[in-house]
Amino acid sequence: MPERRGRTLRLLLLMPLLVFAIQPGLASGQKSKPVENGEEAPVIAVRLYNLAEAPAKETVQARNEARRIFMQAGIGVRWLICALSLQKAQKNTACEEPSGPHDLDLVISTASITRPGIATDASLGFAFPLARQSQAVVLLERATKLAASSGVPAGIILGHSMAHEIGHLLMQSMEHSRAGIMRSRWGKDELHHAERGTLLFTPEQTIAMRNRLLKE
Ligand SMILES: [Zn+2]
Numbered sequence: 001m002p003e004r005r006g007r008t009l010r011l012l013l014l015m016p017l018l019v020f021a022i023q024p025g026l027a028s029g030q031k032s033k034p035v036e037n038g039e040e041a042p043v044i045a046v047r048l049y050n051l052a053e054a055p056a057k058e059t060v061q062a063r064n065e066a067r068r069i070f071m072q073a074g075i076g077v078r079w080l081i082c083a084l085s086l087q088k089a090q091k092n093t094a095c096e097e098p099s100g101p102h103d104l105d106l107v108i109s110t111a112s113i114t115r116p117g118i119a120t121d122a123s124l125g126f127a128f129p130l131a132r133q134s135q136a137v138v139l140l141e142r143a144t145k146l147a148a149s150s151g152v153p154a155g156i157i158l159g160h161s162m163a164h165e166i167g168h169l170l171m172q173s174m175e176h177s178r179a180g181i182m183r184s185r186w187g188k189d190e191l192h193h194a195e196r197g198t199l200l201f202t203p204e205q206t207i208a209m210r211n212r213l214l215k216e
Pocket of ligand 1: 178183184
């Protein structure tokens with residue numbers, strides 16, 4: 001199927017060392033659109049590839065954190081948990097559904113399996129907002145390391161990294177802001193806000209993302 005092959009190729013381009021991941025599994029998340037102030041909120045579908053084999057505890061917490069952050073921006077997130085081998089894909093068909101205009105791919109990776117030079121030494125992830133199919137990558141061991149040094153749970157840091165990289169994709173920009181979740185670096189203050197659930201998109205970023213989604 002061209003769709004499947006295209007997705008496989010894209011992932012192989014991104015992670016040349018990894019074998020195949022394509023097809024999905026286990027849908028999670030709501031399918032209906034959340035309603036906000038009587039209006040339907042746009043919903044994005046995120047196909048998640050856990051190449052780093054991040055533990056379930058962290059990935060579930062991370063997904064919930066990212067979903068909460070986007071809900072506060074009036075955007076719903078539907079997670080599709082994709083299988084990483086054709087064998088597993090026999091049973092896991094969640095990612096088989098046709099791609100919609102608001103779909104994007106998110107990979108949980110590690111710096112060691114990511115093409116050298118793409119991630120700086122300190123970055124928690126990176127994104128390709130202009131790729132044909134929007135893609136973002138978060139780096140598990142960077143989140144784990146920051147968790148160990150800050151005391152903030154790794155799942156919370158991972159979830160905020162996911163939201164940050166997805167933010168790049170939705171705004172189609174690699175720009176950073178001076179405040180909020182789109183800051184380029186997170187210090188004590190940002191991590192404190194992350195733990196309290198107050199590290200969020202700015203009102204301008206929220207409007208930019210929603211407008212883009214609503215006009216598509
Ligand atoms: Zn960034």
